[in-house]
Amino acid sequence: MPPIAAAIGLIVGWQLIITVFGVPQFIAPSPLDVINVFGERGDILWLNFWPTFMEAVAGFVVGNTIAVLLAIWFVHSSLAERAFYPIAVFINTIPIIAVAPILVLLLGNGFAPKIVIAALICFFPTLVNMVRGLKSISPQMLELMRVLSANQREVLFKVRLQSSLPYLFAALKIASTTCVIGAIVGEWIGSNFGLGALIIEATYNFRSPLLYATVILGAGLAVTFFTLTTLAERWLLKWRPSAAI
Amino acid sequence: MAVAEATAGASAPAGSTQDVAISVRNASVVFGEDDDQVVALSDVSVDFADGGLVTILGPSGCGKSTLLRLVADLVPAAEGEVSVFGHTPEEARRRRDFAFVFQDATLLPWRSAIDNVRLPLQVGGGGKIEQHASPEELLALVGLKGREQALPHELSGGMRQRVSIARALVCRPKILLMDEPFGALDEITRDKLNEELLRIWQETGTTILFVTHSIPEAAFLGEKTLVLSAHPGRVLAYVDVDLPHERALSIRDSLEFVTITAMLRDLLEKAS
Ligand SMILES: Nc1ncnc2c1ncn2[C@@H]1O[C@H](COP(=O)(O)OP(=O)(O)O)[C@@H](O)[C@H]1O
Ligand SMILES: [Mg+2]
Numbered sequence: 130m131p132p133i134a135a136a137i138g139l140i141v142g143w144q145l146i147i148t149v150f151g152v153p154q155f156i157a158p159s160p161l162d163v164i165n166v167f168g169e170r171g172d173i174l175w176l177n178f179w180p181t182f183m184e185a186v187a188g189f190v191v192g193n194t195i196a197v198l199l200a201i202w203f204v205h206s207s208l209a210e211r212a213f214y215p216i217a218v219f220i221n222t223i224p225i226i227a228v229a230p231i232l233v234l235l236l237g238n239g240f241a242p243k244i245v246i247a248a249l250i251c252f253f254p255t256l257v258n259m260v261r262g263l264k265s266i267s268p269q270m271l272e273l274m275r276v277l278s279a280n281q282r283e284v285l286f287k288v289r290l291q292s293s294l295p296y297l298f299a300a301l302k303i304a305s306t307t308c309v310i311g312a313i314v315g316e317w318i319g320s321n322f323g324l325g326a327l328i329i330e331a332t333y334n335f336r337s338p339l340l341y342a343t344v345i346l347g348a349g350l351a352v353t354f355f356t357l358t359t360l361a362e363r364w365l366l367k368w369r370p371s372a373a374i
Numbered sequence: 375m376a377v378a379e380a381t382a383g384a385s386a387p388a389g390s391t392q393d394v395a396i397s398v399r400n401a402s403v404v405f406g407e408d409d410d411q412v413v414a415l416s417d418v419s420v421d422f423a424d425g426g427l428v429t430i431l432g433p434s435g436c437g438k439s440t441l442l443r444l445v446a447d448l449v450p451a452a453e454g455e456v457s458v459f460g461h462t463p464e465e466a467r468r469r470r471d472f473a474f475v476f477q478d479a480t481l482l483p484w485r486s487a488i489d490n491v492r493l494p495l496q497v498g499g500g501g502k503i504e505q506h507a508s509p510e511e512l513l514a515l516v517g518l519k520g521r522e523q524a525l526p527h528e529l530s531g532g533m534r535q536r537v538s539i540a541r542a543l544v545c546r547p548k549i550l551l552m553d554e555p556f557g558a559l560d561e562i563t564r565d566k567l568n569e570e571l572l573r574i575w576q577e578t579g580t581t582i583l584f585v586t587h588s589i590p591e592a593a594f595l596g597e598k599t600l601v602l603s604a605h606p607g608r609v610l611a612y613v614d615v616d617l618p619h620e621r622a623l624s625i626r627d628s629l630e631f632v633t634i635t636a637m638l639r640d641l642l643e644k645a646s
Contacts, residue, residue, distance in 0.1 A: 269480045276446055276474045278467055278498030287497055291484050368484035370527045 155335040162338040163345070170339055173327070178346055181324040184240055184312035185350065188247020189304055196252045197297070200259035204289070205281060210260075221253040226314060233318045243323070247311030251304035258300035262293025295369065298362040305354035313347055324350075395549055395581040396422040396445055401454030403440050403607075414440040416606035417454070424548075427575050427582040429596035429615075431589065431638060433646040437607025438585040442551045445583070446474050459548065470494070470503065472549035473542035477557050479534035481526040481541075487513060488522040491541045503545055512540040515574065532563035539574070549581045557586070565623055568594055572621060589642065590626060593617070593634045601638065603645035610645050613637070 140160045146152070147159040154162060167174065199217070203210035229246055236242040266288055274284050316325025324347045331340035403415040414437045422428055430438050443449045444456055447463035458466035466472060473494070481490045491509040494500045513522055516536035526534055535555060542550055556564040568591060575582055586592050592599045596615045603610040615634055617625060625631050 267478070267480070269476050269478055270482075272443075272448055273474065273476070273480050274497065275448060276467060276472075277494050277500065278470075280498070283497040287493070288482065291482070368525055368527075 155337050158338040158341055163341045166338040166342040170342070173339075174342060174346060177322060177324050177327045177343070178350070180240070180243075180322045181309070181312050181316065181347070182350060184243040184315065184323070185247055185308045185354070187240070187244045188249075188311055189251055189308040189354070191244060192248030192251030192308070193255045193301065193304055195248070196255035196300075197259050200256055200263055200293075201285065203260050204263040205285075214260075217253065217256055220249070225250050225311065229314055230318055233315075238319060238321075242318075243312050243315030243320070243325075246315040247308045250307045250311035254303050255297070255300040258296040259293055262296025263289045265296065266292045294362075294366055298358065298366070301358050302355060302362070305358040306351040309347060309351040309354065393424040394421045395424040395426070395459060396583075397455075397457045398441075398444070399455045399457075401444060401456055402452045403437070403444055403449055404452040405449075413606035414449075415444065416608055418607065418609055419454075420600060420609055420612060422581060422583060425579050425581055426597050427572075427584065427595060428598045428600055429592035430583060430585045430600045430602065431587065431592040431642065432602035432607075432610075433604050433642065434587060436602045436604035436645065438587075438602060439553050440607065441602070442474070442553050442583060442585055445549075446472060446551055468499075470500070470545045470547060472551055473545065473547040475535075475538055475542050475550065475552040475555045477554045479526070479531075479538040481534055481537055483526050486523045486525055487518060487529065487537045487540075490526070490537055491544055493541060494544050500545060505546060507544050507546050509540070509544055512543050513537070515543075515577070516540045517570065530563075532559050532567060535559065535567065536570075539571075543574070543578065543580070546578075547580065549583070552582065552584045554585050554587065556591070557588075564591070569623060571595065576619075589635050589638045593631060593638060594621060594623075594626060599638060601641045601645060611641050613641075 144160050147157060199213070203214065225246060228249070229242070232242040232245050236245060263285075270288060271284070274288060279287070312323065313325035313328070316323035317329055320326040324343050327343045328340060328347075331337070331343060398418055398420050401415060401418045402413065405412045405414055418437075418441065430441065432438050440449060444451060445458065445463060447467045456463050458471055461469065461471070482493065485493070488509050491512055495503065495506055495509075500506075510522065513519060516539055518533060518536055518540070521529065521533065524533075526537070529537065539555070556567050559567065571582075571584075572595065574580075584592075584595055586595075593615055599613050599615055600609065601611045601613070602608065617630060617634070
């Protein structure tokens with residue numbers, strides 16, 4: 130309860146400052162203005178919420194799936210790992226905001242560039258963690274599987290994948306919020322739909338209550354993804370002693 | 375008690391009708407490349423009788439684990455031959471002739487005790503084994519009846535090692551290779567597991583090779599004790615442990631037992 134009380138306190142404080150000092154609405158709206166926007170402009174907000182939601186989900190799925198499959202390949206082929214890991218590291222060093230315009234030029238103005246940006250932003254942490262997770266099994270466990278004449282596929286499905294889950298979820302929790310950032314950044318560049326486009330439009334037109342409401346919606350999306358990922362982690366990692374917490 | 379020089383024929387007592395389970399002939403194991411080679415085992419020849427319980431003793435780094443791993447097809451022989459019931463280690467591994475128990479229980483933490491025991495039946499063609507033991511009965515045999523659904527982290531170190539022994543027995547292996555299985559346990563747990571291992575050995579008739587660096591453990595468990603010397607690993611002695619077949623922990627206070635441990639300690643001093 131203390132966090133909720135603190136949040137309410139801050140919002141009330143914000144409202145008081147705006148009212149007492151008479152801050153103009155276009156510089157900073159009061160909480161009441163923002164709440165009103167959800168009522169009055171709810172249609173625009175929802176219309177632009179769904180594209181961002183879809184892009185973030187699609188980017189999350191695509192980026193993480195490719196990262197996981199690549200990690201599985203790397204663990205089974207040290208040649209592949211030596212050849213492609215440095216390239217993956219290089220891709221990671223390019224600032225995503227800088228590649229976004231390039232992707233828009235390449236892929237047009239539809240969903241594709243946004244999904245690719247969201248996927249790119251998820252990809253690297255998952256790749257790194259997944260490779261580490263798949264390799265986290267003890268040499269003794271590998272020897273046990275060898276004594277049992279288990280093949281690579283059995284080692285992967287019976288041992289490696291489960292062992293990697295704690296590492297994978299550490300990355301997925303990061304990805305669950307960054308995929309929303311990726312989608313919004315993608316929509317900043319010449320897009321005419323999505324929360325990102327709405328943010329740009331509201332800023333240029335000094336519609337700050339709408340701007341604030343859009344940002345709150347984006348944050349809510351990220352928090353929802355994060356919560357869902359955490360719940361999935363709890364459920365899949367029930368066997369861990371710390372999972373009880 | 376007889377101290378025999380370990381030569382090809384010395385392991386089986388003259389006139390014995392016992393079959394040989396494992397035969398190691400002039401085997402050497404070398405690790406590493408040209409410059410920093412380590413000779414872990416050098417020209418080792420030894421026979422292990424079918425149904426016997428042999429303890430393997432020696433200073434640390436003398437090649438005890440390497441000898442077990444050689445039999446288990448986990449390391450190749452640089453020279454010499456190993457035969458397991460007339461087969462190469464690789465064939466024996468595929469036939470599930472042996473099972474390995476490590477110092478660490480090596481359980482899958484997300485699997486319950488019973489599901490860990492089932493693992494050997496689910497990989498490496500283990501599903502085709504028809505004559506396998508019942509995992510439930512094995513857990514009862516190792517004293518874990520009622521804890522079938524417990525996860526490894528809910529069990530004590532001793533219990534985890536019991537699960538790993540049950541897992542090793544599930545394919546009814548002819549040979550159990552145990553590498554310091556109780557080395558990480560406290561003394562009371564270790565004593566109890568020693569007694570239970572003897573009981574399991576008598577009930578199942580499995581051939582057991584048991585590596586330890588504890589002299590009392592080697593003497594208490596072994597029908598015979600193989601003493602290795604270090605750098606390079608060689609067979610120093612292969613001695614019969616002249617104690618009654620039925621052993622209780624109290625035997626460790628007897629004069630015979632103390633005589634045997636004194637002799638083993640003597641040999642170990644020579645070994646290092
Ligand atoms: N995988 C390996 N690579 C290199 N050297 C090894 C390896 N395994 C064992 N050795 C060396 O072989 C020797 C025997 O090791 P080991 O059989 O483990 O001894 P013990 O089990 O008796 O303590 C040691 O000198 C050890 O350093
Ligand atoms: Mg060892």
